[in-house]
Amino acid sequence: MTDLFEDIPVRLDMQTVGFYNLENLFDLVKDTHINDDDFLPNAPKRWTAKRYENKLRKLGYAISNIGRRETGKHPAIIGVAEIENKKVLNDLIQSKHLEDHNYGYVHYNSPDERGIDVALLYDQDMFTVTHSEPFSIKLQHDDGSPDYTRDILLVTGLLDGEEIHVIVNHWPSRREGEKESEPKRLVTASKVSEIISSLKETNEDAKVIVMGDFNEDSNNPGIRELVKTSSLFNLMETLRSYNRGSTYYKRKWDLFDQILISTNFFKASDTRFEFSTANIFDEDFLKTFSGPYKGTPYRTYVGRKYNGGYSDHFPVYAIFKK
Numbered sequence: 001m002t003d004l005f006e007d008i009p010v011r012l013d014m015q016t017v018g019f020y021n022l023e024n025l026f027d028l029v030k031d032t033h034i035n036d037d038d039f040l041p042n043a044p045k046r047w048t049a050k051r052y053e054n055k056l057r058k059l060g061y062a063i064s065n066i067g068r069r070e071t072g073k074h075p076a077i078i079g080v081a082e083i084e085n086k087k088v089l090n091d092l093i094q095s096k097h098l099e100d101h102n103y104g105y106v107h108y109n110s111p112d113e114r115g116i117d118v119a120l121l122y123d124q125d126m127f128t129v130t131h132s133e134p135f136s137i138k139l140q141h142d143d144g145s146p147d148y149t150r151d152i153l154l155v156t157g158l159l160d161g162e163e164i165h166v167i168v169n170h171w172p173s174r175r176e177g178e179k180e181s182e183p184k185r186l187v188t189a190s191k192v193s194e195i196i197s198s199l200k201e202t203n204e205d206a207k208v209i210v211m212g213d214f215n216e217d218s219n220n221p222g223i224r225e226l227v228k229t230s231s232l233f234n235l236m237e238t239l240r241s242y243n244r245g246s247t248y249y250k251r252k253w254d255l256f257d258q259i260l261i262s263t264n265f266f267k268a269s270d271t272r273f274e275f276s277t278a279n280i281f282d283e284d285f286l287k288t289f290s291g292p293y294k295g296t297p298y299r300t301y302v303g304r305k306y307n308g309g310y311s312d313h314f315p316v317y318a319i320f321k322k
Helices: 049-065 086-093 178-202 219-230
Strands: 015-026 077-083 103-107 117-123 125-133 153-159 162-170 207-214 232-234 248-251 252-254 259-260 274-280 316-321
Touching: 015 049, 015 162, 015 207, 015 259, 049 086, 077 086, 077 162, 077 207, 086 103, 103 125, 103 153, 103 232, 103 259, 117 125, 117 153, 117 162, 153 178, 162 178, 178 207, 178 219, 207 219, 219 232, 219 259, 259 316
Parallel strands: 015 077, 162 207
Antiparallel strands: 015 316, 077 117, 103 117, 125 153, 153 162, 207 259, 232 259, 248 252, 274 316
């Protein structure tokens, strides 16, 4: 793969913060504690070493180019969803297009029934972690039994010396129906608001970035409630349109992958980061190039059929400038 943006000068005054749902990044080993049976070499999906390594290489290439058009360099911080464990994160940051960058990560195993977690990748030369913590969401099935979902991840650190708080999310899916699953996302939204409130109790000027796959568009109740209660600004609000999004389902674009920020990122300053721009990273190499789904995310699998692509989501990102 060629370098897409090789002639763009590096901007030392800018940093990229992104989010990417990696579409079932599982290793090849059976884990008896989770339901990873689909992603094994002898499963019907035939998740082999060759396919795993191909996905790692492609994801690494995509990640390394997020925000490069604007900044001339790879992202400082990238939240990820749908990763199985620390092994896949290690393999990802050691893959061809990321191994020369000094990426570390923050990850905690969550109780999610499918065994997929969120994590935060960060360039250790640009971002220093000072605190991290997972927050569990207490949900129930209709019969009262626990409904295990992904934790929310809080990571606090110094981005080029300035303290910021990053909250990584993967909210409950719509699998049982949009309206039926909505209360679960409202509970999760409330938990995020709680985390932000506690950060502001310690420092009322805390700079907060909330990112994730919310399984909601910006006009849905959970996101609207979060924006209102925590005084956030949704950077994806103006990007949502009929013919563009981060994921495509039933002939419709959705922008479930979003980045929200505290409004103090709009304060002009020579020494602190302020918001510059945001976008969907939907470069042509990430798209299906022919057929009825031309222009939609080039997926790894379509059902059980191996497709050989990147992910069923496009990444989203924001640029911050000093």
